[in-house]
Amino acid sequence: MEKIIVHAKFHTGHRQIGYPGKCRFVHGHTWRGTITVTTEEFPRDDLDMALDFGDLKRVLRELDHKMLVVPSDKEFVDPALFEPEGVVVIEGKGPSVENVARYAWNKVVDTIRDKFPGQGKTYTIEVLIQETENNIFIVSKDTTI
Template structure:
C-alpha cells in the first residue's frame, strides 16, 4: 500500500528573548506561532479496525502535540537556562509567570529541533515524523525534514 502524509496544524503564543543577540530580539517579546506537523505512514488496511483507512487518527496526533508542545509552550516565556536570563526567569516565576528554561537558544530553528525530538518519541509504530514547519511570523519560519536529518 502507498505511503500517505497527513498534516495537522497547531497554534500557540510564546514569549522569548535571545541572549547575546545583536538585534531587537535580545529583548523579551512574543510570537503567535503556527506549527504544522506532517507524519507519514500507510493507512490501516484492516477493514475491521476502528481506524480503518487512517494513517493515524488526527485526534491521536493532536493529543501527542498538545501534550508535548502546545500545553508546555503556550503562554510561556522561554529562556536559555545557560545564560544570565535565568535571573529574569526566576523573578518572573516568583511573580507566578509561566517560564520555561531550555538547553538551547530559543530560536525557531532550535525550537523545531526540540519539537521534532519530542514528537518522534511519541509516535506509534509504523508512523514516522516527516516534517515540521514552525512559523514565527507571517513571513518567517523554520522547517525540519526527516530526510535532512
Template sequence: MSNIRITKQFNFETGHALYGYDGKCRNVHGHSYKLSVTVIGRPITDTTHVKLGMVIDFSDLKKIVKEEIVDQFDHATVFNKNTPHVELAKELTDRGHMVILADYQPTSENMVIDFSARIKSRLPENIQLHSLRLQETDTSFAEWYASDNPL
C-alpha cells in the first residue's frame, strides 16, 4: 500500500510584535494567517473499519489543529515573553484579551516550529506530520518539513 499525503487548510487572525526588530514589525500589528497542515500515512485497508480508505479523517485532523493552534492563536496577540511589552500584555489580559507570551520571537519561522511540535504530539502513531506552511501575507510564508528536521 502506498503512503499518501493529505492536507487541511486553516485560517486565523493573530497579532504580534517583534521585540528588538529594526523595522515596522516591532510595532503591534496583525496578520490573517493561512496554515496548511500535511500529514502522511497509509490508507486504512481493514474493510470492517468505518474509516476504510482514509489516512486520517479530515475531521480528526481538524480537531487536533483547531484545539492546538486555531483556538489558541485566533484573535490573540503573541509577544516574546522577554519583551518590554509585558506590561501591555498584562493590561490586555486584565481587560479580557487573549495574550500569548511565547518562549520565542513570534516570527512565522518560530511559530511554524512551535506548531509542528504541538501537532506532532497529538497525531496517531501511524500518521506522521509531513509539512506545515504558515502564510503570513499574500507573498510571504514559512515552511516546516519533517525531512528537514530528523529526530
C-alpha cells in the first residue's frame, strides 16, 4: 500500500445563509486541509513520480483569499457586484465545512484523472478540513480511475 499526504492552509470568507446564529453573517476562517490518497501502488510518470504534491496542494490553495458561496447566494454570484475570480461556487445549500470537503474531494479525483486517466486503479481519497482549531470534518471514499 502506498500513501501520499499533503497539508495546506487557506484563508476564505463565507456565510451560512439561514443559520440561526452569527455564522449567517459574512466572516472568515483560516482553514487547514489534509489530503491523503492511498492505493496499492501508484502509477509513475516519466520521472518515477506518482501524484505531484503541488498539484494536490493546489486543490486547497485555489480557495485561498476567495469567497466561498453556493449557487443560491444571489448577491455573491452576481458578477456585477463582485469580481467573479474572487468567488468560488461550491455545490450544496451552504458553504459549510462538509461541502468544502466534498468540493475538494471531487477536485482531487479530477487531479488524479488528469495525470493517470483510465488506469482502473482504486484510490482511497481522504480530505480533512479543519475550519477552526476545534472543528474538523473528514470525507473518505474510494473511487476507481
